[in-house]
Amino acid sequence: MTMRSLPRILGAALVTAALVAILSIKLNAFRDYQIAEIAVDVTAVAGLTVLTGLSGQISLGNGAFMAIGAYATALIMLHLGWPFIAVLVVAAAITAVTGAIVGVAAARLHGPYLAGATLLLGVALPSLAYVYPGILGGDQGLNVVFTTPGFLGVNFPLSRWQAWVSSAVALVTLVLLANLGRSRVGRSWRAVRDDEVAAALAGVNVARARILAFVVSATCAGMAGALLAIVTGLVAPGAFTITLSIALLTAAVIGGLGTLPGAIWGSLVIVLVPTYASDVAASHGLSTSAASNIPVVAYGVLLILVMLIFPQGIQGGVRWLLGLLGITPARTSRTASIPDARPPAGQAPASQHEALLTRGGDTEFPDIGGSRPPYPPGEPHKKEGTQ
Numbered sequence: 001m002t003m004r005s006l007p008r009i010l011g012a013a014l015v016t017a018a019l020v021a022i023l024s025i026k027l028n029a030f031r032d033y034q035i036a037e038i039a040v041d042v043t044a045v046a047g048l049t050v051l052t053g054l055s056g057q058i059s060l061g062n063g064a065f066m067a068i069g070a071y072a073t074a075l076i077m078l079h080l081g082w083p084f085i086a087v088l089v090v091a092a093a094i095t096a097v098t099g100a101i102v103g104v105a106a107a108r109l110h111g112p113y114l115a116g117a118t119l120l121l122g123v124a125l126p127s128l129a130y131v132y133p134g135i136l137g138g139d140q141g142l143n144v145v146f147t148t149p150g151f152l153g154v155n156f157p158l159s160r161w162q163a164w165v166s167s168a169v170a171l172v173t174l175v176l177l178a179n180l181g182r183s184r185v186g187r188s189w190r191a192v193r194d195d196e197v198a199a200a201l202a203g204v205n206v207a208r209a210r211i212l213a214f215v216v217s218a219t220c221a222g223m224a225g226a227l228l229a230i231v232t233g234l235v236a237p238g239a240f241t242i243t244l245s246i247a248l249l250t251a252a253v254i255g256g257l258g259t260l261p262g263a264i265w266g267s268l269v270i271v272l273v274p275t276y277a278s279d280v281a282a283s284h285g286l287s288t289s290a291a292s293n294i295p296v297v298a299y300g301v302l303l304i305l306v307m308l309i310f311p312q313g314i315q316g317g318v319r320w321l322l323g324l325l326g327i328t329p330a331r332t333s334r335t336a337s338i339p340d341a342r343p344p345a346g347q348a349p350a351s352q353h354e355a356l357l358t359r360g361g362d363t364e365f366p367d368i369g370g371s372r373p374p375y376p377p378g379e380p381h382k383k384e385g386t387q
Contacts, residue, residue, distance in 0.1 A: 009178050009179075017167065020167045023035065025160070029157060029159040035166070036167070037231065038272075039267075040228050041224070041251060043173050043223050044066060044220060044225075046177055047220025049257055049262060053262075054189040056192065059214075063221075063240045063242065063245035064122045064124075065095050065098065065225065066240060067235075069092070069221065070239075071142070073226040074141075077144055091222050099217065099218020100215050102118070103213070106118070122242050123242050126237040139238070140236065143233065146233065148161045162231050166231060169223060174260050177260060180216070192204060192209045250270065252266055253307075255314050259315040261315045265315055269299075270299075273299055277297075278294065
């Protein structure tokens with residue numbers, strides 16, 4: 001991260017924290033719970049948008065990583081009684097190790113094969129609670145006791161404290177990921193996403209970059225699982241079905257893959273739209289069976305509209321609207337200075353590496369909140385002079 005972008009990102013995080021604090025004070029306990037739920041989803045979706053949007057790997061198993069973080073939190077708090085900040089660090093470390101193992105196993109898988117492998121993980125891993133009910137609580141799950149610290153007073157609402165803790169973790173995660181996305185690691189991820197062969201020729205360790213992306217995504221999911229445990233007070237396998245993994249990926253796509261603001265937009269959609277759709281259905285006196293289908297319909301219609309109107313997600317639509325208003329987001333990526341290696345007219349490049357250098361557009365990568373790549377992520381592009 002450049003020194004010019006750091007104050008801007010920290011300022012945005014502080015403004016968001018102040019806004020969350022004000023909203024949690026002004027609103028009721030149910031809205032506090034929604035704020036906490038949004039923060040949980042932001043933490044998980046931010047890691048997934050790094051994995052899928054930056055490194056180009058599709059994962060349908062992040063719900064399983066959330067389950068690992070949640071069960072680790074429940075077991076440590078139940079048997080050891082550690083403070084939550086220590087539990088959060090341990091849960092993140094456990095899921096990071098698990099993510100590294102999965103990343104190594106899936107390093108050579110691409111596209112639907114990788115999606116299928118992670119789908120298997122998302123389906124199989126939460127079912128371990130039924131295999132070891134004495135440890136993981138079986139179908140009933142494990143209770144998590146999370147209390148308000150004494151310095152806030154006995155009358156401080158627990159729901160507000162949960163919203164504050166969840167939002168703080170989500171904001172710290174976003175700042176760290178923004179830093180990582182603008183670093184050399186982030187540029188390596190984008191290079192691997194766009195063209196693995198070209199990235200390898202440029203000196204990027206493709207396998208290490210892919211595994212590191214899995215570790216980062218799993219760590220974020222583990223922290224989100226830990227937050228979900230303290231917000232709901234219960235960790236049970238029914239909360240970590242494959243539906244959760246699909247919802248997280250959907251949120252990343254709706255918000256805008258590869259953009260951290262997109263993680264916020266997508267989390268707002270998957271939390272607020274079903275709730276408001278249910279309220280509208282109840283206010284119009286619909287039957288219980290009909291009202292239960294309204295959130296699903298509203299969710300699907302919104303997804304279709306976003307994909308048709310803003311193919312780059314909600315954040316892409318926001319950038320388009322800002323462009324219409326003449327407001328251009330500040331560029332944070334830097335163009336590398338390389339010599340002109342173009343061969344004489346009528347002469348083909350002497351090597352693939354020289355061919356890579358002749359494509360000047362590949363020396364500048366879009367930042368994590370930047371513009372769309374010049375070719376579809378994950379699809380090798382054609383070099384000049386080839387069919």
